[in-house]
Amino acid sequence: MERNSAGLDESIKDRVKRYPTADLIRRLFPDVKMRGRASLCNPLRDDRHPSMSLYVGRDGYPKWKDYATGEFGDNIDFFQKAYPEYTYDQAVDKLAWMLLGMSAYQDPSSKDLTLPQRNRLPVSQRVRIPAPEPDPVLKIVRNEP
Numbered sequence: 001m002e003r004n005s006a007g008l009d010e011s012i013k014d015r016v017k018r019y020p021t022a023d024l025i026r027r028l029f030p031d032v033k034m035r036g037r038a039s040l041c042n043p044l045r046d047d048r049h050p051s052m053s054l055y056v057g058r059d060g061y062p063k064w065k066d067y068a069t070g071e072f073g074d075n076i077d078f079f080q081k082a083y084p085e086y087t088y089d090q091a092v093d094k095l096a097w098m099l100l101g102m103s104a105y106q107d108p109s110s111k112d113l114t115l116p117q118r119n120r121l122p123v124s125q126r127v128r129i130p131a132p133e134p135d136p137v138l139k140i141v142r143n144e145p
Contacts, residue, residue, distance in 0.1 A: 020062055
């Protein structure tokens with residue numbers, strides 16, 4: 001997994017990594033069934049027996065490990081397994097927005113967050129569509145007292 005984190009705010013990346021993995025999994029997969037907070041079926045594959053465990057690593061960060069496949073990692077690694085189309089930087093930024101409500105980039109203005117402009121005609125060039133004529137067969141009956 002690509003780990004080119006130029007431009008990422010390290011303190012926000014650290015907060016994303018320290019976010020409880022069990023809460024992250026519940027946010028991504030609300031239907032996942034957990035045994036307590038430590039054991040669950042891996043929501044990324046068809047898992048019938050709880051083979052995934054959550055723990056705190058020696059570095060103090062929450063970690064996950066799937067004993068059936070041997071895969072393991074932190075919150076960012078799990079997000080990249082769930083959404084492989086995201087690069088490492090994009091995954092950190094997406095998790096920062098989802099979990100913390102902020103961008104992970106040091107200078108958010110350097111990232112283009114604007115939506116593309118819609119192609120709209122000026123008012124003078126717009127075509128006005130007339131309302132449909134009422135159907136003579138249908139009759140509206142008003143209940144008057």
